[in-house]
Amino acid sequence: MLVTGGAGFIGSHLIEACLERSNEVAVLDSFHPFYPRECKEANLRSARTHAGFAKLYEGDIRAPAFLRRVFDGFRPEAVVHLAARAGVRPSLEAPQEYCDVNLTGTALLLQEAAHAGVQRFIFASSSSVYGEKPRGPFVEDAATDRPLSPYGATKRGGELLCHAMHHTSGLAITCLRIFTAYGPRQRPDLAIHKFARLMLAGRPIPVFGDGSAERDFTFVEDLVEGVLQALDRAGGFHIYNLGRGRPVTLNETIAVLERELGIPAKRETLPPQPGDVPRTWASIERARRELGYEPRVELDEGVRVFATWLREEGGCASW
Numbered sequence: 001m002l003v004t005g006g007a008g009f010i011g012s013h014l015i016e017a018c019l020e021r022s023n024e025v026a027v028l029d030s031f032h033p034f035y036p037r038e039c040k041e042a043n044l045r046s047a048r049t050h051a052g053f054a055k056l057y058e059g060d061i062r063a064p065a066f067l068r069r070v071f072d073g074f075r076p077e078a079v080v081h082l083a084a085r086a087g088v089r090p091s092l093e094a095p096q097e098y099c100d101v102n103l104t105g106t107a108l109l110l111q112e113a114a115h116a117g118v119q120r121f122i123f124a125s126s127s128s129v130y131g132e133k134p135r136g137p138f139v140e141d142a143a144t145d146r147p148l149s150p151y152g153a154t155k156r157g158g159e160l161l162c163h164a165m166h167h168t169s170g171l172a173i174t175c176l177r178i179f180t181a182y183g184p185r186q187r188p189d190l191a192i193h194k195f196a197r198l199m200l201a202g203r204p205i206p207v208f209g210d211g212s213a214e215r216d217f218t219f220v221e222d223l224v225e226g227v228l229q230a231l232d233r234a235g236g237f238h239i240y241n242l243g244r245g246r247p248v249t250l251n252e253t254i255a256v257l258e259r260e261l262g263i264p265a266k267r268e269t270l271p272p273q274p275g276d277v278p279r280t281w282a283s284i285e286r287a288r289r290e291l292g293y294e295p296r297v298e299l300d301e302g303v304r305v306f307a308t309w310l311r312e313e314g315g316c317a318s319w
């Protein structure tokens with residue numbers, strides 16, 4: 001299996017789970033400097049010692065000749081495509097790069113995968129494709145023509161490219177709409193990691209709005225289990241939400257962090273951010289029914305595991 005973006009947060013967990021299942025894994029990653037290279041090297045450290053770790057291909061999914069070398073060299077049966085410019089807020093500052101990587105890069109990778117006769121392709125999409133929904137859990141058939149950020153728009157565009165490639169080549173593709181992943185190695189720009197580091201340093205945490213915004217936080221191990229289930233059952237073209245199915249307010253999230261870190265948070269209240277949605281909430285019924293997906297980890301338990309990692313390994317210290 002080839003994992004693009006495998007040196008990142010979710011990818012490095014997925015690789016370890018695949019190696020445990022005795023899959024042979026190769027990683028393609030450009031080590032994009034959005035957060036430091038050392039953090040990504042640390043993410044891969046343990047996996048690289050495993051006999052099933054075939055190769056690390058360092059390069060960019062936007063480079064066709066590089067992609068051809070990777071597919072000729074490794075000949076993957078399955079591809080999990082996680083490489084992306086990720087994150088809502090930075091996409092407002094760099095829409096062109098988000099389009100380049102998330103659309104052009106995805107189109108080139110799909111083309112190469114179809115050319116190489118790959119059997120199964122998984123695309124990491126995002127809850128951001130839904131934009132703002134007034135109430136109730138987000139179902140996969142809901143309208144997705146009103147994303148609120150360039151990031152959400154490029155993820156929806158990626159899904160559409162996947163569908164077109166499935167239609168024209170027969171490549172089996174599953175798009176997974178991921179809802180706010182957290183856990184050890186979480187990206188340092190994301191809420192739980194960012195808040196925890198600031199709290200440990202005795203610094204105030206930026207709270208955009210009144211803290212009532214809700215996120216459907218999903219523990220990375222639950223998510224990885226869902227990706228493996230999607231890989232095992234892939235065929236045709238599918239879209240699934242992978243979330244916890246239980247949104248939590250920002251205020252509750254901060255309270256959990258305070259409890260697990262044993263430190264009161266100092267808050268800096270800031271205006272709501274453009275691009276941010278008031279709530280994410282996954283309906284996981286389709287994934288449960290068709291994949292057997294069953295997330296198990298509650299927020300306080302997951303934050304405890306995260307806090308232990310942060311204390312023992314220092315998080316992404318150079319961020």
Ligand SMILES: NC(=O)c1ccc[n+]([C@@H]2O[C@H](COP(=O)([O-])OP(=O)(O)OC[C@H]3O[C@@H](n4cnc5c(N)ncnc54)[C@H](O)[C@@H]3O)[C@@H](O)[C@H]2O)c1
Nearest residue numbers: 005008009010030031032060061082083084126178180181
């Ligand atoms: N973390 C979340 O909560 C979340 C939520 C929804 C969707 N996703 C999606 O899941 C995927 C993984 O997210 P993550 O949080 O692990 O992010 P991450 O930034 O930790 O990992 C992404 C990896 O992609 C690599 N990359 C970036 N541009 C590249 C390029 N042009 N060529 C090759 N590699 C490149 C980066 O170096 C990085 O290691 C992304 O596609 C993201 O959009 C994540």
